[in-house]
Amino acid sequence: MSSKMHAVMNEPSRDSLLKRVVWSALTSRHAQFSQGGDLARRFDPAISPFAAAANNSPEALAALAELIQPGDDRAFILQADDIALPHELEAEITALGVLMVEVSPSAGPSRPTSIVQLDETDVPEMVELATLTKPGPFTARTPELGTFFGIRLDGRLAAMAGSRINLDGYTEVSGICTHPDFRGRGLASELSLHVTEVIRNRGDIPFLHAYADNHGAIALYRKLGFEIWREVNVAVVRRKAQIDPD
Incomplete structure (x- = not known):
């Protein structure tokens, strides 16, 4: 898809899908992972x-x-x-993020032969890497949501990236992380370019999330062809503790 086609996407349609991107995914391509009904849904907590x-x-x-x-x-x-939030719930953490959409597709990675598709045998290493680097919520079943790719160096999983939230016409690039021992080699960029190319080749528009104050990540994603579509709100919520009347 050309950058011109990206730029002239129907904005009302984009707004309706991306304003509540999780809801859009749970009521379309990720409905099989959904719990809930017509008013509210969540992913199976074991997955996301x-x-x-x-x-x-x-x-x-x-x-x-x-x-x-x-x-x-x-x-x-x-x-x-x-x-x-309803009165039963409270936010433990709140933050401001950005949703970025690819507007000018970049060339694919320069070293595609070193990029491998990860599978169930790689999950323990994927979880270990995500736990160390904290690219966002990641469980042993998160890879069920999309396809993940990695680069191995010295027999270790040095970096990975894949796709997570999937809705009609859009797929999220997610889980982008590099082990501290292998940073500074451009591995995250190479993998991000590969994942966006895979997404684009199947007819979807790649998008991703970053925290609004993560200026380094936002600058990198801009170099990869993404631009901020809109700020997004983030909250980690729980049920309020019930007070024992005694």
Whole structure:
């Protein structure tokens, strides 16, 4: 898809899909991983902690609260719309992020032969790398959401990247991380270019998320052909602890 085609995408359609990107995914291509109904949904927590309400109506927010169990259960809310919570829920963490969309496709990676597709045998190393580098929520079942690729150096998984949130016409580039021992070699850029090329070749537009204050990452993604579409709100929410009347 040419950069011109990217630039002239129907903005109302883009808005309706990306403003609540998690909801859009859970009601389309990722419906098989969904728990909930017509008003609120969440991913199977073993796969991903993301959840979303269809809108900010009292009915939808009440349905969202029903999906989050008391105790240690947490859900991540990620949306361009303001985050509203019912009285049963509270935000432990809030942050501002950005959603970036590819607007000028870059050339593919310069060393495609060193990039390998990861599979279930690689999951322990993938989880270990994600735990060390913290590219975002990542469990042993997160790779079920998309395809992940890696670069191995010295017999170790040096870097990886893949796709996560998947909705009609758009696929998220995610899990981009490099082991500290192998940073400074451009591995994350190479893998990101490869993943975006795979996404583009199947007819989708690549997008990704970054924290708004991560200026280094945003600058890198701009070099790779992405631009900020909109700021997004992030919250980690839980049910409020019940107060024992005694």
